[in-house]
Amino acid sequence: MSDSRSVAAVAAGKDDAVLQWVTFKLDHETYGINVMQVQEVLRYTEIAPVPGAPHYVLGIINLRGNVVTVIDTRSRFGLQSAELDDSTRIVIIEAEKQVIGILVDSVAEVVYLRRSEIDNAPNVGTEESAKFIQGVSNRDNELLILVDLDKLLSDEEWVELTQL
């Protein structure tokens, strides 16, 4: 009897796994990305524009000898562009087996969330950017918007990035 209870508890525990999210700010909203996909966070460094690159590509940076494409996250999210400042960061992430950088207003912290604490986002969006959001969570009376980095770009766009 007790064995079955413990098994159930373990199963429930597995279902309600704790996930870590790196949070960043963009246009006064807090977003979270899976910590497992974050490689490092850089201060803003000069980004070299690439002629003929898609509009969502800011350019490329040299990261210890490797060329990394930086995405204009504001543009991708349909937000207005903003001035760069001291808190601007480039978050290096890995998604779809590619390493890219995303430009954000600032990086906040790493938070722990149980899976059960994540809710679906209101399903009213019809725009392309609606699919970026994989869920929302209410944390300390603040809304955390969780981003699915794999869906940040479409399959064609991921391929396009490799050909830059």
Add this chain to the structure above:
Amino acid sequence: MSKSVDETVFDYFSLLLQEPAPAKTVIQPEAKPVKGTTSSPSAPAVDSKSVVDTYVNNKPEALMPNASTSKVIGSRSFAEPATQVDKLALEKLLSAVTQADKQTDIQLQIKASAKRVREAISQTETKTLAPSVDGVQLQKTPLAGKEINSLVDIKTDDSTLNALKDAIIKHDKLAEEKSAQQLQHAKGAIPPSVTQNLQDVLDDEFQVLFFNVAGLTLAVPLVSLGGIIKIDKINHLIGRPSWFKGVQTHRDSKINVVDTCAWVMPEKYSPELAETVNYQYLVMLENSAWGLTCESLVNAVKIDKSHVNWREKPGKRPWLAGVVKQQMCGILHVQALIEMLDAGLGCQDSIDRG
């Protein structure tokens, strides 16, 4: 020498005004739909009876409303159309009796059918009293064959005539209503009632909350009000329609905030108007996660159901249950509104209500 047009028209209307009153009742439009014995409910029974009596007595001239007048003005051409109209009305009114007239021996028919008619009357009286429309529908066919006979029998029994006529009128009316309803349901054009579910939950006198949005006043029944929350920080979600203002956290819940002005009147919601709108509260819709932004809360008052002009037919705005007559403002159909919002529909998007 011919008369002028003015003189002719004047004479025509003068004649119309001089028509004797009893004749008018015979040619009233209400009497036109009468076929056979199924005279219109609004047509006075006495008139129909007198008409039938007179026709059976082979004196159709007496039915002419202005027969005497026509003789007086027989030389005038404009009097003729009126007489024709009367004839047409009369023919319709007496069509069933006309058929009877074609038979060689009416008196034989009267005697032979008297018994059957009485049976029909007794059956009609019992069946039409039953509430079931189906029962009424079933009796229509046998009655139709006996209509003439029943009319003929009128001469002998006035009380049974009235009973039969009332019964026929009643059962025809019910059958017509039922067939019309069935037709509407089959077409799917008109659901039973678009606001009936809302009206059912409301008392005859119910409370509504009035609130303002950019100069527009809307009302929400208090039974459909989930609460009122002061607007705090609204988190914008990317990729959402313009009317979706974002998500506001409230205690442990998340409220989907609707930009009411943008949703209700998107055609008028310009960036300039958006600048001027100062949302203060969220009007929560029932137990849903949806909240409508509003600038100010006016008041909550009791209104009578009859003071609302309820929407009866589906339209472009299923979220609008009706109009409060006194305040001249729209009253929300919260359930329909929630359905639309859940489906991500805008104000003018059509909703498939199955």
